[in-house]
Amino acid sequence: MTRTTFDAIVIGGGLVGAAIGYGLQRQGLATLLLDEGDIAHRASRGNFGLIWVQSKGLGAPHYQRWTRGSAGEWPGLAEDLRTRTGIDVRRQQPGGVTFCLGEEEFEARAATMARMQEEAGNFGFEYRMIRAAEARDMLPGIGPAVTGVSWTPYDGHTSPLHLLRGLHAGFMGLGGTYLPNAGVTESNAAARDFTITAAGRRFNAPRVVLAAGLGNAALAPRFGLHAPVVPERGQILVTERAENILPMPTVSLRQTAEGSLMIGDSKEDAGPDTLTQSPDIMRAMARRAVLCFPWVAELNLVRAWSALRVMAPDGLPIYDQSGRFPGAFTANCHSGVTLAGAHANRLAPMVAAGALAPELSLFSARRFDVRTAA
Ligand SMILES: Cc1cc2nc3c(=O)[nH]c(=O)nc-3n(C[C@H](O)[C@H](O)[C@H](O)COP(=O)(O)OP(=O)(O)OC[C@H]3O[C@@H](n4cnc5c(N)ncnc54)[C@H](O)[C@@H]3O)c2cc1C
Structure with missing residues (x-):
């Protein structure tokens, strides 16, 4: 690669950076995607693969709207990637359920869903609270501990690794430049004029997106921006392949296109540690899965890992543009699979145009500024 001047530089080759890079390149912008090497924390390679809408944005209806918008972009994104790269990202969006074990969980879930609908206002929020007897017809094999489920039509799942691969292949197929083992070491910021040093080389662009x-x-x-994100560890268990019997994903258990079951929606404050897993959490996850579907107890676990979510203090995404250095943007979220559609199809065109749309102003990190909040 000899080129050093680009229309845009995206820092971070995970799901967020790759989706934005893909979207920018599709907009016709010559884009450089800089990525660290294998030492990097990469939620994008350790996640659960849900395109999940139903519990997003309680108390923050703008987040529900953005998430739903992204789920709506997903069929087009998956088809676009398949056509351009031949990679099938195994998207399925048949709706999804959250299990309730016991009356108390069912009542609490019903209250949450009712509030989601109320907060959605005219935008609407379709859901049902379904008792176990009926849920059994939807999801055969549910155990007696299940009182019922919440259901929405918006949810789905995909193969996150095929998605990441598809976005990278799509990006490069469109002429994008990917540079791995290229952690940013130095940077110089001026309005619409950024110089970034990585892998011992200097690159320039009028736009930079921090998606690291x-x-x-x-x-x-360094770019006049603020991204107060911290790690939240999640653990995942994978079983051997089973008969294809789960017709839709649940928030804590889904069946991959290849037949394995993935189990997991744990959340821990464990600092930057992804090397260890906690048997107590793994046991609790497996136990809940067996309570939901007793037949899962017959399956062998074949893999387990932990990975770090990227969490803002309120759990919502951060999208920002620098007031001091126009042309610099941040993008952070804890649902980079779900939001891939919005990142590629909606956010990237905003970056290309040079400014975020007003609908994203509530996602600015200025919401964490005590003076702004006051
Ligand atoms: C256990 C678990 C389950 C999850 N389940 C789901 C789910 O079901 N659905 C969903 O939507 N989301 C899920 N997520 C969240 C999702 O995986 C993340 O939102 C997404 O992967 C974040 O992508 P990212 O690109 O921001 O970060 P990462 O994947 O962490 O990538 C960051 C990238 O930035 C690069 N980088 C960092 N610093 C630099 C630097 N200085 N210079 C150059 N490059 C740099 C790194 O090399 C890395 O490649 C889950 C996450 C976890 C941990």
Whole structure:
């Protein structure tokens, strides 16, 4: 690669950076995607693969709207990637359920869903609370501990690794430049004029997008931005392949296109540690899965891992543009699979145009500024 001047530089080759890079390149912008090497924390390679809408945005209806918008972009994104790259990202969006074990969980879930609908206003929010007897017809094999489920038509799942591969292949197929083992070492910011040093080389562009996951916390201040993200560890269990019997994903258990069951929606504050897993959490996850579907107890676990979510203090995404250095943007979220459609199809065109749309102003990190909040 000899080129050093680009229309845009995206820092971070995870799901967020790759989706935005893909979208920018599709807009006709010559884009450089800089990525660290294998030492990097990469939520994008350790996640659960849900395109999940139903519990997003309680108390923050703008987040529900953005998430739903992204789920709506997903069929087009998956088809676009398949056509351009031949990679099938195994998207399925048949709706999804959250299990309730016991009356108390069912009542609490019903209250949450009712509030989601109320907060959605005219935008609407379709859901049903379904008792176990009826849920059994939807999801055969449900155990007696299940009181019922919440259901929405918006949810789905995909293969996150095929998605990441598809976005990278799509990006490069469109002429994008990907540079791995290229952690940013130096940067110089001026309005619409950025110089970034990585892998011992200097690159220039009038636009830069910080999409480095947890790395954004350190990068953002260099560009007059703020990204107070911290790690939240999640653990995942994978079973051997089973008969294809789960017709839709649930928030804590889904069946992959290949037949394995993935189990997991744990959340822990464990700092930057992804090397260890906690048997107590793994046991609790497996136990809940067996209570939901007793037949799962017969399956062998074949893999388990932990990975770090990228969390803002309120759990919502951060999308920002620098007031001091126009042309610099941040993008962080804890649902990079779900939001891939919005990142590629909606956010990237905003970056290309040079400014975020007003609908994203509530996602600015200025919401964490005490003076702004006051
Ligand atoms: C256990 C678990 C389950 C999850 N389940 C789901 C789910 O079901 N659905 C869903 O939507 N989301 C889920 N997520 C969240 C999703 O995986 C993340 O939102 C998404 O992967 C974040 O992508 P990212 O690109 O921001 O970060 P990452 O994947 O962490 O990537 C960041 C990238 O930035 C690069 N980088 C960092 N610093 C620098 C630097 N200085 N210079 C250059 N490059 C740099 C790194 O190399 C890395 O490639 C889950 C996450 C976890 C951990």
